[in-house]
Amino acid sequence: PWWRDRGIMVPVFSGVAFLAGLIFEWSGLEIPALVLFWAGLLLGASTFTPGAIRKLFKGKLGIGLLMTISAIGAIILGYVEEAAALAFLYSIAEALEDKAMDRARGGLRALLKLVPETATVLRDGVSVQVQARELTVGQVMAVRPGERIATDGIVRSGRSSLDTSAITGESIPVEVEPGDAVSAGAINSAGVLEVETTAAGTDNSLTTIVELVEKAQTEKGERARLADRIARPLVPGVLILAALVAIIGSLLGDPEVWITRALVVLVAASPCALAISVPLTVVAAIGAASKFGVIIKSGAVFERFGTVRHVAVDKTGTLTRNEPAVTAVLTANGVTETQALAWAAALEQHSTHPLASAITAAAPGTPAAADVTEQAGHGIDGTVGGSRITVGSPRWLDAGDLGKQVAELEEQGMTVVIVHRDGTPVAAIGVRDELRPEVPEVVRTLT
Numbered sequence: 462p463w464w465r466d467r468g469i470m471v472p473v474f475s476g477v478a479f480l481a482g483l484i485f486e487w488s489g490l491e492i493p494a495l496v497l498f499w500a501g502l503l504l505g506a507s508t509f510t511p512g513a514i515r516k517l518f519k520g521k522l523g524i525g526l527l528m529t530i531s532a533i534g535a536i537i538l539g540y541v542e543e544a545a546a547l548a549f550l551y552s553i554a555e556a557l558e559d560k561a562m563d564r565a566r567g568g569l570r571a572l573l574k575l576v577p578e579t580a581t582v583l584r585d586g587v588s589v590q591v592q593a594r595e596l597t598v599g600q601v602m603a604v605r606p607g608e609r610i611a612t613d614g615i616v617r618s619g620r621s622s623l624d625t626s627a628i629t630g631e632s633i634p635v636e637v638e639p640g641d642a643v644s645a646g647a648i649n650s651a652g653v654l655e656v657e658t659t660a661a662g663t664d665n666s667l668t669t670i671v672e673l674v675e676k677a678q679t680e681k682g683e684r685a686r687l688a689d690r691i692a693r694p695l696v697p698g699v700l701i702l703a704a705l706v707a708i709i710g711s712l713l714g715d716p717e718v719w720i721t722r723a724l725v726v727l728v729a730a731s732p733c734a735l736a737i738s739v740p741l742t743v744v745a746a747i748g749a750a751s752k753f754g755v756i757i758k759s760g761a762v763f764e765r766f767g768t769v770r771h772v773a774v775d776k777t778g779t780l781t782r783n784e785p786a787v788t789a790v791l792t793a794n795g796v797t798e799t800q801a802l803a804w805a806a807a808l809e810q811h812s813t814h815p816l817a818s819a820i821t822a823a824a825p826g827t828p829a830a831a832d833v834t835e836q837a838g839h840g841i842d843g844t845v846g847g848s849r850i851t852v853g854s855p856r857w858l859d860a861g862d863l864g865k866q867v868a869e870l871e872e873q874g875m876t877v878v879i880v881h882r883d884g885t886p887v888a889a890i891g892v893r894d895e896l897r898p899e900v901p902e903v904v905r906t907l908t
Contacts, residue, residue: 468508468559472552475505479545486542495638498545505548506532508555522696526732530696534727552739575627575646576667580611596662604654612665614656621840622814624648626783628667633785633876633894636854648726650814699730729844747867772907779892780800785816787823789870789891799889803828805852806878807845811835818874819892839877851881861886 464470482497506529509609513525527752528551580593581603588603593611596602602615604610610623622634625647634650637643643656645665660666703723710719774780790798806824809817811833821827830850835845840853858879860867866891867877875891 464706466560469556471504471508472549472556475501475545475549475552477501477551478504482545484544491789495541499543502532502536502541502545502548505545505552508552516829522693527699530699534724538721538724538728551600570685575609576662576665577609577611580662581605592662594662596658598658598661599701600658602656602658604656606649606650606651606653608649610643610647610649610656611644612658612662613660614643614658616641616643617655617657619652619654621651621654624650624815626730628845633892635855637876672842676890677806699727702730703727780896780899785819785876785894787819787890788875788893788895791870791891792860792887793887794885794887796882796887798888801847801880801890803876804845804848804850804882804889804890808833808841808850808852809845811843812841814841816878816892849881849883851884852878855879855889860889861887 478497478501482494482501485491485494485497509525510529510532513523513529516523517526528547532544532547535541535547550590557744577593579590580596581588582591582596583589583601596612602611602614606621616637616639620634620636620638620640623643625631625644626714627642627648628646628867635647637654642659643654645660646666656882656889688734705724707716707720707723710716710722713719755854788801790801792798792801802820803826806821806827807830809820809829810827812835828845830843830845833841835841836853836857841859842849842851842853844850853865856878858881860877860879863879863886867879870877870889870891872894873891878890879886880888880890
């Protein structure tokens with residue numbers, strides 16, 4: 462929590478001391494006000510001055526050094542109040558940016574909760590429960606329906622469909638069979654799978670994603686570094702200019718006046734507004750994006766927005782509703798669309814497959830089915846109205862004369878389900894995650 466975060470509380474106390482100093486000053490209590498201004502100045506400066514000095518010794522000139530020089534110049538000129546305000550504003554802006562990045566980092570770490578705490582490992586044919594973090598490469602996991610896969614692996618036996626929506630956002634399940642690779646965090650929707658691990662429990666695709674993005678978060682965009690880039694030539698330039706003003710002015714006039722003017726040059730040359738505005742811009746953007754469930758990786762993202770000319774958007778859950786729906790029904794042998802949907806829905810109402818709800822929702826009426834049997838990773842069959850109905854994947858059921866049309870539906874991004882009646886292909890149902898209604902307008906605004 463922010464009230465336990467030293468990075469936040471030090472700037473907050475700096476601001477409190479500064480505001481209290483203003484109140485005392487307006488009340489005519491000059492000495493207490495001066496003490497409070499100094500307290501606010503020292504607290505705020507403690508967040509950036511030590512780092513600026515350390516960088517200086519390493520030959521690096523940054524915006525923190527310019528802010529330090531400005532504060533010192535203001536103090537020498539007798540404007541402790543202004544120095545305190547500068548220290549507070551810069552320290553709180555930096556602290557808010559860091560806190561916003563911490564929030565985004567917390568959202569990323571929530572991904573790790575997708576990995577179960579335990580996993581079932583097969584040892585000499587016996588199932589043993591182990592901690593997921595103790596998994597090593599080469600072990601064989603037994604993943605039952607409804608369980609999450611604890612780490613990356615390859616299916617050695619069994620067929621099923623995996624719900625990967627929490628990882629990839631893809632609402633359509635992924636069919637897997639022996640030889641297919643599976644990722645940590647995916648949910649097994651149907652049959653039992655035996656998965657040989659290809660990654661340790663603490664070093665899989667999910668942990669890698671989190672590590673890579675957290676690393677990216679430590680990077681600041683070019684605009685976030687703009688003040689630092691300006692500071693490199695500006696610091697020595699300002700120091701030289703101030704020295705020239707003081708020396709040349711002292712030779713031609715009152716030394717005290719020209720030294721004071723040299724200090725004014727030091728204070729005025731500091732890009733305080735730029736130093737404060739960049740972090741606050743980042744904070745505002747991250748806060749606004751988080752309300753829409755968007756995690757911002759780093760300040761570099763904002764910099765790239767200004768140079769983007771082409772956009773590629775992942776459709777699932779972004780441009781689409783993330784709710785699969787029946788979008789096409791092909792029929793043969795005099796079967797109507799209504800009949801095909803009713804037969805399929807009669808079986809699918811008994812299925813746990815993610816596509817089943819889309820088919821049952823599209824059916825105007827659902828007749829009763831008997832002797833229903835589901836084959837994981839293939840499909841489901843049963844008796845409806847005295848006929849044997851089978852519904853399943855085109856990889857399992859022959860599409861017959863509908864084969865060419867089925868291929869066209871798949872090219873359009875649909876997942877196709879074949880319907881057989883008494884062993885004869887009679888229909889094909891295309892299911893797809895449809896576009897959100899506001900997508901056309903959004904895309905137009907990007908052009």
